[in-house]
Amino acid sequence: MSAHDTNKDWPTLDKDLNRMSLLESASLYTARPLVGLGVSLVFIALMALLAGLVAGATPGTMIIVVAAAFGAYMALNIGANDVANNMGPAVGSNALSMAGAIAIAAICESAGALLAGGDVVSTISKGIIDPTSLDHGGLFVQAMLAALLSAALWVNLATWIGAPVSTTHAVVGGVMGAGIAAAGFATVNWPTMGAIAASWVISPVMGGVIAAGMLAFIKWRVMYVPDRIAAARVWVPVLIGLMSGAFATYLALKGLKKVMHIDMPMALLIGLGAAILIGLISVPLVRRQSEGLENRNASLKVLFRLPLVVSAALLSFAHGANDVANAVGPLAAIVDALQTGTEGASEVSIPLWVMVIGAVGISCGLILFGPRLIRMVGSQITKLNPMRAYCVALSAAVTVIIASWLGLPVSSTHIAVGGIFGVGFFREWYMARRARKLNKANGRKPLPVEERQRRKLVRRSHFLTIAAAWVVTVPASALLSAVCFYLISAMLG
Incomplete structure (x- = not known):
């Protein structure tokens, strides 16, 4: 009997088996979030156990265990949310697969935290509240517990709704809210909070303008010239050199704090040397890579792919070195206060085991929950290719350098996402300008308003969701922190 006859004889069984296979697939799909949870x-339980073993039998051991659990929870959320900004453009432009991006980010984030992470951190998040107002009755420890928990809860919520937010701003809001709940509004350093609020606008606008400017330059000098490959051989090494110089300066400022102190002039000198050296090295490499490529824009993507992957790795390393300390700062402050009896010290050392919680937690959060936000940042805001994604990565490094030079508190999250918006809005403007010229030359009427709206290249729903999440991050985490402080105070008596 043939297989065809068998299928005719057993139609009901075939349908049932097909339904069972679909049911099995659906069960596996719905179980994935539960596995991550x-x-x-x-x-979190293992990190709490580690903290208990390290702390030993001291009076504050139980509080350290709870703080370590909160710190581990915060680190998981940083991995799920913050790292998407570094890897999203590379994945969205197909320069990296999702698995490759997660592997590179996990290694580079952990390396940045453990090798170059600052071993001293400001416990009151850069002067947000007056520590002397919390130096009695265990208020400081309770405030830091509340700040850590509230920041983690807010970032968790933001990740769930698909909004990349600044984890540093969440911690800032948490510290402010707990400080107000503990000692009133007078304890807050309002000029510092004003500068942080200004960074909500400065960071994304600066990142967007620089990314759009870089894309305009690439279009002008490389993409829309008669011989694109010849132009690429001239300008791609220059752009690689610029990227190398920017990242060398960025890493010298942000990633070498543990090794040595480097001021801005020295960092710029290091960056200039790296730009010249790597730019010269890349000239023969680009020439060899461009041999046999067709004279069209699609061929140019090949030349930007490797620099984009390297830039994503360097961004992750610098993020691990710089932002992990901010996240585990409240945990380090709690450990220092309980072990030394000095509450509200201006600066404390971060123990190695605390940095391990931060580094490993970020990697776990990225692997378990990062792909969703990486896809959103990389492909759902606007369409990216390697050239556009390269402009975003370069703008992130350049903007941080400019902000450091001007002394502005900026968010790497806001800069990276602002760069993506900048690239998208520039493309919208460029395409609209090109359409107007063509219509004028051919005597055609402009498209109807509805059709122009349909052809927008930046998804407005994501733009509004992300902008709203940025604006409410500090007040929302502050409000959550105040509630957490009252609950923790009631439990600790």
Whole structure:
């Protein structure tokens, strides 16, 4: 009997088997979030156990264990949310697969935190509240516990709704809210909070303008010239050199704090040397890579792919070195206060085991929950290719350098996402300008308003969601922190 006859004889069985296979697939799909949740709970429990073993039998051991659990929860959320900004453009432009991006980010984030992470951190998040107002009755420890928990809860919520937010701003809001709940509004350093609020606008606008400017330059000098490959051989090494110089300066400023102190002039000198050296090295490499390529824009993507991957890795390393300390700062402050009896010290050392919680937690959060936000940042805001994604990565490094030089508190999250918006809005403007010229030359009427709206290249729904999340991050985490402080105070008596 043939297979065809068998299928005719057993139609009901075939349908049932097909339904069962679909049911099995659906069950596996719905179980994936539960697996992530289970692994996360195991990780938090292990980090709490590690803290208990390190702390030993001291009076504050139980509080350190709870603080370590909160710190591990915060680190998981940083991995799920913050790292998407570094890897999203590379994945969205197809320069990296999702698995490759997660592997590179996990290694580079951990390396940045453990090798170059600052070993001293400001416990009151750069002067947000007056520590002397919290130096009695255990208020400081309770405030830091509330700040850590509230920041983690807010970032968790933002990740769930698909909004990349600044984890540093979440911690800032948490510290402010707990400080107000503990000692009133007078304890807050309002000029510092004003500068942080200004960075909500400065960071994304600066990142967007620089990314759009870089894309305009690439279009002008490389993409829309008669011989694109010849132009690429001239300008791609220059752009690689510029990227190398920017990242060398960025890493010298942000990633070498543990090794030595480097001021801005020295960092710029290091960057200039790296730009010249790597730019010259890349000339023969680009020439060899461009041999045999067709004279069209699609061929140019090949030349930007490797620089984009390297830039994503360097961004992750610098993020690990710079932002992990901010996230585990409240945990380090709690450990220092309980072990030394000095509450509200201006600066404290970060123990190695605290940095391990931060580094490993970020990697776990990225692996378990990062792909969703990486896809959103990389492909759902606007369409990216390697050239556009390269402009975003370069703008992130350049903007941080300019902000450091001007002394402005900026968010790497806001800069990276602002760069993506900048590239998207520039493309919208460029395409609209090109359409107007063509219509004028051919005597055609402009498209109707509805059609022009349909052809927008930046998704307005994501733009509004992300902008709203940025604006409410500090007040929302502050409000959450105040509630957490009252609950923690009531439990600790």
